[in-house]
Amino acid sequence: MSRKAFTLVELLVVIAIIALLMAILMPSLQRVKKQAQEVTCRSNLRQVGIAMNTYLHDNDFKMPNCYTHTNRSNRYFWYQTGSGVRVKTPMKPSDDESYWGTAYWDIVKNTNVFSCPSFINSAIGVGLDKLYGAPIKEFKDSAFALNGWTSELSTTSVRMQGEMIIVQEHIEPRIENGRRDMFFEYSGEGPLSHYDPGAGRALWYRAIFRHGVTRSSDHKTGGRCNVLYLDQHVASLTEREIMEEKKGKPKWYDPLEKWTDDWDG
Numbered sequence: 001m002s003r004k005a006f007t008l009v010e011l012l013v014v015i016a017i018i019a020l021l022m023a024i025l026m027p028s029l030q031r032v033k034k035q036a037q038e039v040t041c042r043s044n045l046r047q048v049g050i051a052m053n054t055y056l057h058d059n060d061f062k063m064p065n066c067y068t069h070t071n072r073s074n075r076y077f078w079y080q081t082g083s084g085v086r087v088k089t090p091m092k093p094s095d096d097e098s099y100w101g102t103a104y105w106d107i108v109k110n111t112n113v114f115s116c117p118s119f120i121n122s123a124i125g126v127g128l129d130k131l132y133g134a135p136i137k138e139f140k141d142s143a144f145a146l147n148g149w150t151s152e153l154s155t156t157s158v159r160m161q162g163e164m165i166i167v168q169e170h171i172e173p174r175i176e177n178g179r180r181d182m183f184f185e186y187s188g189e190g191p192l193s194h195y196d197p198g199a200g201r202a203l204w205y206r207a208i209f210r211h212g213v214t215r216s217s218d219h220k221t222g223g224r225c226n227v228l229y230l231d232q233h234v235a236s237l238t239e240r241e242i243m244e245e246k247k248g249k250p251k252w253y254d255p256l257e258k259w260t261d262d263w264d265g
Contacts (some may be wrong), residue, residue, distance in 0.1 A: 008120075027070060034118070034211070034212075037116070037117040037118045037121075037211075038118065038211045038212070038226070040117055041116035041117070041118055041119070041143070041169065041211070041226055042226050042234055042236070043161045044113045044114065044115060044116060044143075044144075045081055045116075045144060045167065045169075045226055045228050045234050046228075046232075046234050047113040048076040048101075048108075048113055048114060048144060048167060048228060049167070049228045049232040049233075049234065050232065051104050051107045051108045051113070052104065052109050052167075055103070055104055055107055055230055056155055060154075061154060061155045061156050062152060062153070062154050062155070063150045063151065063152060063153045063154075063155065064093060064103035064151075064152070065093065065094075065103075065151055065152050066093065066100050066103065066146055066148060066151040066174060066188070067093065067094065067151070067152070073170065074100075074172070074173055074174040074239075075098060075099060076097075076099050076100060076138060076139030076142040076173055077091055077095075077097045077099055077138060077172065078090065078091060078098075078099055078101065078102060078140070078141060078142070079091060080095075083094040083141070090102065098138075099141075099142045099173055100146040100173060100174050101114045101141075101142065102145075108123050111141040112141055113194070114141045114142060114143060114144055115140055115141045115143050116143035116144070116169065118169075118210045118211060119140075119143035119169070119171075119207075119210070120136060120140055120143075122171060122206070122207035122210045123139070123171065123207070124136070124223065125203055125206070125207065126204055126207055133196070134265075142173050143169065143227075144167050144168065144169060144170070144173075145167065145168055145169070145170030145171075145172055145173055145174060145175045146166070146167055146173065146174045146175065147164075147165055147166050147167065147168075147175055147253050148175055149253055149256075150166050151252045153256075155230060157256060158230060158255055158256070159255075160255065161229065161230040161231040162229055162230070162233065163229065164229060164230040164252060164253070164255050165227045165228070165229055165230075165252045165253060166228055166229065166230050167208070167227070167228040168224075168225060168226070168227040168228065169206075169208065169210060169211075169225050169226050169227070170207075170208055171204050171207035171208060172204075175253070180208060202218035204220065205219055205221075206218070206221050206223070208225055209221045209222075209223030209224060209225050209238075209239045210223060210225070211223055211225070211226070211236070212224050212238075213226050220239070221236070221239055222239060222240075223239055224236045224238040224239065225237050225239075225242075228245065236243050
């Protein structure tokens with residue numbers, strides 16, 4: 001009894017069909033994966049908001065000291081690092097290398113709520129050497145940036161809490177330096193002066209609008225950035241909203257006008 005087998009041509013045809021199907025499906029699978037990552041980021045950002053709100057209720061509605069305008073608390077680390085350290089020692093907010101989230105140790109038991117899969121992808125794109133030389137495993141749970149103007153802020157003094165951003169997705173852990181790192185036009189060329197076209201930091205800019213990227217231009221991503229407001233609601237701001245509709249709104253970060261210099265710093 002003879003056995004009938006596939007011919008070489010038939011096998012090649014099957015392989016070609018499978019390759020074609022994979023080529024068709026891969027973009028869709030990538031979109032689904034990125035959408036899932038964004039959902040995770042937004043969910044974690046909400047958890048961060050809950051933790052911050054709990055802190056406020058326990059501390060007379062006053063934000064912790066985030067050491068604005070110093071080198072402190074603008075790093076990525078939750079634990080003390082170094083060779084030969086077996087037991088992880090939690091950092092304090094005042095430690096030079098600490099992440100701003102360390103102010104919430106008593107509330108946040110799992111640092112994963114400060115993580116975002118899209119942030120890791122962005123950090124790799126920027127280059128580890130530009131992120132203070134920090135290895136990924138050490139800053140994977142430091143995906144969100146704190147509005148530096150909230151340091152020791154009495155939140156009861158902010159009337160429109162639903163309009164003040166306190167945390168956002170950013171490549172750097174703490175936003176400070178006057179209003180210069182915020183959402184606003186830079187010399188009419190684009191938002192975020194810290195990443196202006198002449199600074200050679202396009203990848204840093206693209207890491208802020210890290211979701212839904214549709215354009216490859218250095219400072220036109222077509223993407224969006226998730227933000228947490230003082231009243232705990234999370235919203236997604238598109239690059240177009242920032243550049244065309246919402247520009248020139250310092251109240252997003254500094255509603256009490258602590259910064260008295262001119263708009264462009």
